[in-house]
Amino acid sequence: MPIPPQSLVADNVAKRGIGKFAFTPVGQWLLRNLSPRVDPPLIRLTHGRVSSIGPWPRFLLLTHTGAKSGIERVTPLLYFTDGDRVILVASNYGGSRHPSWYHNVKANPTVRLYGKGIDGEFRGEELTGADRDRLWTTAKEWLPGYETYDAWSGDRRIPLLGFTAVD
Numbered sequence: 001m002p003i004p005p006q007s008l009v010a011d012n013v014a015k016r017g018i019g020k021f022a023f024t025p026v027g028q029w030l031l032r033n034l035s036p037r038v039d040p041p042l043i044r045l046t047h048g049r050v051s052s053i054g055p056w057p058r059f060l061l062l063t064h065t066g067a068k069s070g071i072e073r074v075t076p077l078l079y080f081t082d083g084d085r086v087i088l089v090a091s092n093y094g095g096s097r098h099p100s101w102y103h104n105v106k107a108n109p110t111v112r113l114y115g116k117g118i119d120g121e122f123r124g125e126e127l128t129g130a131d132r133d134r135l136w137t138t139a140k141e142w143l144p145g146y147e148t149y150d151a152w153s154g155d156r157r158i159p160l161l162g163f164t165a166v167d
Contacts, residue, residue, distance in 0.1 A: 058078050062105075073100075091149040094152025111123075139160065
């Protein structure tokens with residue numbers, strides 16, 4: 001299944017308005033507490049066209065298996081593409097620890113991704129070296145708030161994961 005290409009430039013309006021709001025105390029509270037509950041049904045209902053922050057087509061649902069529990073989890077996440085890969089940033093809102101979905105994907109790399117034009121089984125791997133550095137620069141250009149998350153995360157290096165479709 002081909003992954004629909006994403007224009008990173010097309011998000012300028014959303015990036016300015018929603019991006020600024022997301023880094024306010026109210027925006028952070030909404031993203032951490034409301035979005036994880038509201039986004040899964042909303043993204044499914046609209047086939048990935050709308051999330052809790054509006055018609056910004058960059059959200060998808062990551063369905064992953066718990067590393068310890070074995071329980072299936074669904075996490076709404078921002079994404080961008082790089083050729084035939086879906087790229088996810090494990091920022092955890094700039095927290096000092098990696099998000100739980102990151103640990104789950106590392107333990108169980110076969111996942112399901114669902115979003116606008118994306119629906120299938122994918123295999124994830126952590127990006128390293130020049131590939132990670134190049135895509136981290138792209139992520140920060142696309143969403144400058146990642147620079148803020150990087151500062152908030154302290155000594156933690158924010159991981160990027162690349163997902164390719166499973167044949």
